[in-house]
Each structure stands twice: as C-alpha cells, then as structure tokens.
Amino acid sequence: xxxxxxxxxxxxxxxxxxxxxxxxxxxxxxxxxxxxxxxxxxxxxxxxxxxxxxxxxxxxxxxxxxxxxxxxxxxxxxxxxxxxxxxxxxxxxxxxxxxxxxxxxxxxxxxxxxxxxxxxxxxxxxxxxxxxxxxxxxxxxxxxxxxxxxxxxxxxxxxxxxxxxxxxxxxxxxxxxxxxxxxxxxxxxxxxxxxxxxxxxxxxxxxxxxxxxxxxxxxxxxxxxxxxxxxxxxxxxxxxxxxxxxxxxxxxxxxxxxxxxxxxxxxxxx
Amino acid sequence: xxxxxxxxxxxxxxxxxxxxxxxxxxxxxxxxxxxxxxxxxxxxxxxxxxxxxxxxxxxxxxxxxxxxxxxxxxxxxxxxxxxxxxxxxxxxxxxxxxxxxxxxxxxxxxxxxxxxxxxxxxxxxxxxxxxxxxxxxxxxxxxxxxxxxxxxxxxxxxxxxxxxxxxxxxxxxxxxxxxxxxxxxxxxxxxxxxxxxxxxxxxxxxxxxxxxxxxxxxxxxxxxxxxxxxxxxxxxxxxxxxxxxxxxxxxxxxxxxxxxxxxxxxxxxxxxxxxxxxxxxxxxxxxxxxxxxxxxxxxxxxxxxxxxxxxxxxxxxxxxxxxxxxxxxxxxxxxxxxxxxxxxxxxxxxxxxxxxxxxxxxxxxxxxxxxxxxxxxxxxxxxxxxxxxxxxxxxxxxxxxxxxxxxxxxxxxxxxx
Numbered sequence: 001x002x003x004x005x006x007x008x009x010x011x012x013x014x015x016x017x018x019x020x021x022x023x024x025x026x027x028x029x030x031x032x033x034x035x036x037x038x039x040x041x042x043x044x045x046x047x048x049x050x051x052x053x054x055x056x057x058x059x060x061x062x063x064x065x066x067x068x069x070x071x072x073x074x075x076x077x078x079x080x081x082x083x084x085x086x087x088x089x090x091x092x093x094x095x096x097x098x099x100x101x102x103x104x105x106x107x108x109x110x111x112x113x114x115x116x117x118x119x120x121x122x123x124x125x126x127x128x129x130x131x132x133x134x135x136x137x138x139x140x141x142x143x144x145x146x147x148x149x150x151x152x153x154x155x156x157x158x159x160x161x162x163x164x165x166x167x168x169x170x171x172x173x174x175x176x177x178x179x180x181x182x183x184x185x186x187x188x189x190x191x192x193x194x195x196x197x198x199x200x201x202x203x204x205x206x207x208x209x210x211x212x213x214x215x216x217x218x219x220x221x222x223x224x225x226x227x228x229x230x231x232x233x234x235x236x237x238x239x240x241x242x243x244x245x246x247x248x249x250x251x252x253x254x255x256x257x258x259x260x261x262x263x264x265x266x267x268x269x270x
Numbered sequence: 271x272x273x274x275x276x277x278x279x280x281x282x283x284x285x286x287x288x289x290x291x292x293x294x295x296x297x298x299x300x301x302x303x304x305x306x307x308x309x310x311x312x313x314x315x316x317x318x319x320x321x322x323x324x325x326x327x328x329x330x331x332x333x334x335x336x337x338x339x340x341x342x343x344x345x346x347x348x349x350x351x352x353x354x355x356x357x358x359x360x361x362x363x364x365x366x367x368x369x370x371x372x373x374x375x376x377x378x379x380x381x382x383x384x385x386x387x388x389x390x391x392x393x394x395x396x397x398x399x400x401x402x403x404x405x406x407x408x409x410x411x412x413x414x415x416x417x418x419x420x421x422x423x424x425x426x427x428x429x430x431x432x433x434x435x436x437x438x439x440x441x442x443x444x445x446x447x448x449x450x451x452x453x454x455x456x457x458x459x460x461x462x463x464x465x466x467x468x469x470x471x472x473x474x475x476x477x478x479x480x481x482x483x484x485x486x487x488x489x490x491x492x493x494x495x496x497x498x499x500x501x502x503x504x505x506x507x508x509x510x511x512x513x514x515x516x517x518x519x520x521x522x523x524x525x526x527x528x529x530x531x532x533x534x535x536x537x538x539x540x541x542x543x544x545x546x547x548x549x550x551x552x553x554x555x556x557x558x559x560x561x562x563x564x565x566x567x568x569x570x571x572x573x574x575x576x577x578x579x580x581x582x583x584x585x586x587x588x589x590x591x592x593x594x595x596x597x598x599x600x601x602x603x604x605x606x607x608x609x610x611x612x613x614x615x616x617x618x619x620x621x622x623x624x625x626x627x628x629x630x631x632x633x634x635x636x637x638x639x640x641x642x643x644x645x646x647x648x649x650x651x652x653x654x655x656x657x658x659x660x661x662x663x664x665x666x667x668x669x670x671x672x673x674x675x676x677x678x679x680x681x682x683x684x685x686x687x
Binding site (some may be wrong): 052085086089091107110111113116139148151152153154155156168172173174175176177178180181182183184185186187188189190194195196254257270 | 295296297298299300302304305352362363364365366368369372373376377379380381382383385467470471472473474477513624627628629630631
C-alpha cells in the first residue's frame with residue numbers, strides 16, 4: 001500500500017488550513033455586519049460592535065443593598081412593575097453561626113430578595129448574635145462567552161453581539177421560552193406585555209452612545225464597575241478591580257465563561 | 271383611590287400570592303412557572319406517535335405475524351397523533367404567528383429549531399409514504415367501489431397510480447419494508463430529539479442528563495404500545511368483534527419488555543444521580559419526596575410502572591395458568607395504567623423541572639387555571655383531539671370487512687376484526 005503523501009497534497013492541505021485561518025476574521029466581520037444590519041439592538045448608526053468588549057465587575061463588599069440599581073433598571077428599561085420580573089436584582093445572604101460544639105464551620109444559609117431588593121431590605125428576623133456574616137449580591141445577565149441562551153434560541157432572536165452583550169431582538173422572538181429555561185442564572189423572563197423573552201442588555205441603548213448602564217450610573221458605592229476591554233482608559237477601573245481582587249464567576253462548572261466578575265463572594269452564592 | 275397607587279397595590283397583591291407559594295429562595299424571575307401543561311402534552315403525544323410506529327414496525331420489519339391485525343390501526347394511530355403533535359407547541363408560543371421563522375431561519379445550534387425538520391421528515395418521508403404504499407391497492411379498489419365524496423377522496427389519495435398488478439404490489443411491499451426500516455431510527459430520532467430538548471439544558475439538573483433522550487424513547491415505546499392495546503380492545507368492542515387472542519398476547523409481551531427496559535433505564539438514571547450525589551441531589555430528593563410525591567412516586571412509579579410490570583410479568587412467567595379472559599383484562603388494565611404513568615412522567619419532567627429554583631435553594635408551586643392558554647380545558651382538549659382524528663381515519667381507512675361472499679373480493683386487509 002502506498003502511504004506516501006505527495007507534495008502537491010501536502011501543499012494543498014496547508015493552503016486550505018491557511019485559507020481557513022485567514023477567512024475567520026472576514027467571516028466574523030461579515031457576521032457582525034449582518035447582525036448590525038438586520039438585528040434590532042437599539043444601537044445608534046455608526047456604532048461598531050467589533051470595536052468594543054464590554055464587561056461588568058461586582059465588588060460584593062461594596063454593595064449596601066439600597067436597591068437603587070434595581071429601581072433605575074426598571075425605570076430605564078420599562079421592566080414590568082410586578083415583583084417577578086427583573087433584569088437585575090439584589091440578593092441578601094445571611095449565614096448563621098453554627099451550633100456550638102457541632103461539626104459545621106458555618107450555620108444555615110438564608111437568602112432573600114424581597115421585590116428584587118428594589119425597596120432595600122427590611123431588618124433581618126435573625127437575632128444579631130446568631131448571624132455569622134451577611135452580605136448583598138447584585139445579580140444581572142452574566143454576559144456568558146458561551147451563552148446557553150443564545151445557543152438554545154430556535155430562531156436566533158437571542159444572539160451574542162461581538163461586543164460581548166447578549167441581546168434579544170424582540171421583533172423576532174417567538175416567545176417559546178427555551179432561552180429562559182437555558183439560562184442557569186435565572187436572568188431572563190417572558191415579558192407579559194410583549195410576550196417575548198427579556199433580559200439585561202447592559203442598557204445597550206446607553207452604552208452604545210458612550211453612557212454607562214443605568215444600574216452603574218446610580219450605584220452610590222461603586223459596587224458595579226463597568227468597562228470596555230478593547231478601549232481601556234487611564235487607571236482603568238476594570239483592570240484595577242481584576243488586579244486587586246480574587247475574582248470569581250457564578251456557576252463556573254457549567255462552562256459558560258461569564259464576563260460578569262465578582263469579588264469577595266462566598267461559596268454559598270449561586 | 272389614587273390611580274397612581276393601583277400598580278403598587280397590584281404588585282403588593284402579587285407579592286403576597288407569590289410569597290405564599292414559594293418555599294425557601296427562588297430567583298425572582300423563576301417565581302412563575304414558564305412552561306405549563308401544554309408542554310406536558312406535547313412530548314406525551316409525540317411519544318405515542320413513536321411508540322405506535324414501533325408497534326407497526328414489529329410486523330413489517332421483524333415479521334411478527336401475530337401482530338398483523340393491529341398493523342394498520344397502529345399506523346393510523348401514529349398519523350392521528352402526529353397531525354396533532356405541533357398544536358400544543360404552537361398554542362404555548364408567545365407569538366404563534368412568528369412560528370414559521372423556525373423553518374425559514376432556523377438557528378442550527380438550537381435543538382428546538384430542528385423540530386420542523388424532524389417533524390416534516392417523519393411525517394412526509396416516513397409515515398405518509400408508508401401508509402400510501404400499504405394502502406395503495408385498497409385505495410384503487412375502494413375508489414372504484416365508493417361513490418361521492420368518499421370515493422373522490424380515495425381517488426385523490428391514489429395520486430393517479432392505479433397499477434395493482436402483482437409486480438406493482440410486490441414493489442409496494444418492498445418499498446414499505448424499506449421505509450419502515452428507515453422509520454425505526456426516524457421514530458427514535460423524533461422522540462429522542464424531544465428528550466434532547468430537555469436533556470441539553472445543563473442549567474437544570476433535573477433535565478440536563480445524557481440519559482434523557484433514551485428515557486424518552488423507551489417511555490414513548492411503552493406508551494405507544496399501550497395505546498395500541500387499548501385502542502385495539504376498544505375497536506373490537508365497538509365493532510362487536512372477537513379479540514384475536516394471539517395478537518393481544520403478543521402485544522402484551524412487547525409491552526412488558528418495553529416497560530421493563532424503560533423502568534431499567536429510569537432506575538439507572540436515579541441510581542446514578544444518588545450515587546454521584548452532585549450539588550443538586552439534595553434539592554432533587556426534596557422535590558421527589560415533597561412536591562412530586564404523588565405524581566412521581568405514587569402514580570408514575572407504583573401505579574404506572576411497578577404494578578403493570580408485575581401484572582404483565584405474571585402473564586409472561588405463568589402464561590398457561592392465567593385464563594385467556596383474565597390475561598386480556600391484565601393487558602388492557604396494565605396498558606391503561608402505563609398510559610397514565612407515562613403522562614405523569616411527562617408532568618414530572620416538565621413541571622417538576624420548574625418547581626425548584628436553579629439557585630437550588632427553594633421551591634415554587636404550580637397552580638393551573640381551568641380556562642385560558644395554559645389551562646386544563648385546552649390541554650384536555652388537545653389530548654382528546656387525536657382520538658377524534660383517529661376516529662375519522664378509522665372510518666375512512668379501516669372499514670369493517672363486509673361479511674358474506676363479498677368478503678372474498680376485498681383485500682385480505684389486516685384490520686381489527
């Protein structure tokens with residue numbers, strides 16, 4: 001049997017491989033151009049999503065659970081008023097002290113988010129001496145690099161924008177709810193008025209015009225840090241956040257590679 | 271009252287309602303269940319299609335002659351349920367008028383986008399083609415005999431092919447066999463795909479499971495075969511005809527083995543979950559012991575699986591000792607229990623998978639209304655609609671064989687007689 005690979009075949013294979021590699025940027029640019037043209041994303045004309053890569057950092061130690069971010073998000077994005085629809089919300093974690101002499105290093109974990117934390121949090125019913133520690137965790141779309149929601153959408157109404165935002169084209173969404181089931185973080189809901197899937201868009205209509213998302217804008221403690229990886233500024237807060245903190249993501253075992261980075265969260269946070 | 275207060279009061283009322291139905295912590299967007307009973311009905315109906323087709327293929331491909339009396343009934347059952355299968359999906363969509371987008375701009379990474387193609391393939395390339403080959407000779411005969419609208423319908427369905435020479439019929443026979451051979455993996459694909467829709471959701475530990483498509487396939491086989499048993503008995507009763515004992519015994523045998531494999535695979539799933547004991551096991555155990563106790567442990571496991579397994583098992587182990595009339599009752603009642611059990615299984619998967627939070631810290635409650643898009647009435651209607659369609663199909667394509675000398679002229683059609 002003749003297993004000799006001819007030079008012609010070898011060159012052909014190499015040429016194909018190089019061609020494939022060279023075609024990738026073109027393919028990505030074409031995809032971005034098509035999305036720019038066809039998808040309704042509320043971005044202004046002239047905005048080029050390939051020139052940005054947005055991400056969000058959350059410093060849990062800074063969050064005071066005031067709920068201004070939730071309120072601002074509801075107002076900015078016309079999120080339904082009901083207490084079961086949120087693009088962003090705040091969770092309060094209360095970790096109780098363990099039973100004395102027991103095997104546990106920490107006690108029961110209580111989590112709540114009354115009205116998404118929009119009106120702040122009422123005083124805890126757990127007596128102060130029984131609380132080992134307590135903290136607030138703001139939640140929003142995790143901007144997954146491998147977004148299961150975009151993967152699941154049967155018509156491509158949910159899509160990964162090249163700038164990192166995961167967007168929903170509500171004019172194209174058929175309202176099947178598959179993306180809502182596929183999101184591991186509970187960040188999506190079916191808008192009862194439009195009957196389409198909805199989620200945090202990073203206030204796409206704002207960030208594409210040089211503004212910050214509403215939740216970041218109103219946060220009084222700068223617990224939410226927003227940035228653009230492709231256009232770092234001087235003393236970039238995102239770079240500083242990553243340098244200074246041990247950074248975590250939610251549910252890393254699912255392989256979604258979120259681009260919402262958390263600092264100072266505890267192992268109980270899911 | 272100040273009108274500005276109305277939304278606030280509404281929100282407060284809703285918050286109170288949600289607070290009473292939530293246990294522990296669930297993400298705020300998870301408080302209302304998204305997929306309701308329509309999505310329970312959809313895999314149930316699709317499963318019945320796949321199972322009924324597999325029952326028919328036993329005759330055509332595996333040459334199980336004893337099942338010949340039920341062959342056509344099984345095929346027509348598959349068709350009647352397949353026609354109705356997309357309806358629950360369509361009704362549950364937020365924008366049903368946009369559903370065509372799944373066909374014209376399918377997102378290839380989405381299993382749900384494949385629905386239209388899998389459905390069209392199964393409907394056009396498998397079921398209708400097989401039925402046409404199977405019925406072609408009869409259609410030609412009937413179209414000559416029948417007058418009026420019915421005759422015209424038969425003439426149209428012949429598609430103008432009126433050759434019923436032995437050579438043409440032989441070709442039909444061969445074609446039919448080839449289509450059935452293609453049809454078996456297609457039936458597996460149809461329902462395995464439905465299982466994959468759930469199994470591919472890694473966000474949900476109750477669904478995201480490699481065994482899910484396999485579980486769906488075998489539960490579909492059990493439910494489809496059970497439906498054939500029930501329909502065959504009912505049709506015989508309706509037509510005052512004696513039941514073919516050998517046929518029913520054979521159906522009972524295959525029903526038993528399908529249920530046994532289904533039980534084994536589902537048992538393996540639980541065994542693996544309990545042994546691997548991943549992060550979610552605690553919440554899943556609470557789910558099974560709490561909110562799903564009745565539908566999972568009582569209806570699905572005990573009534574829908576173990577009881578029919580024991581009863582059908584007895585007919586296999588002690589065939590001679592159980593009188594025929596009692597065996598028939600066992601088959602019928604077991605089949606009925608299996609149908610209820612598989613419906614409960616679909617409920618447990620679809621509703622159960624949404625009763626616990628993806629935070630793994632709490633549970634929601636499902637309250638279903640009577641009317642409306644996701645209510646009882648529509649769902650019950652959608653479950654019964656295929657039976658109405660089947661009634662029409664049986665009237666058209668499974669006529670009672672005429673008695674007397676005329677009978678010899680009719681085709682030796684394998685009908686429920």
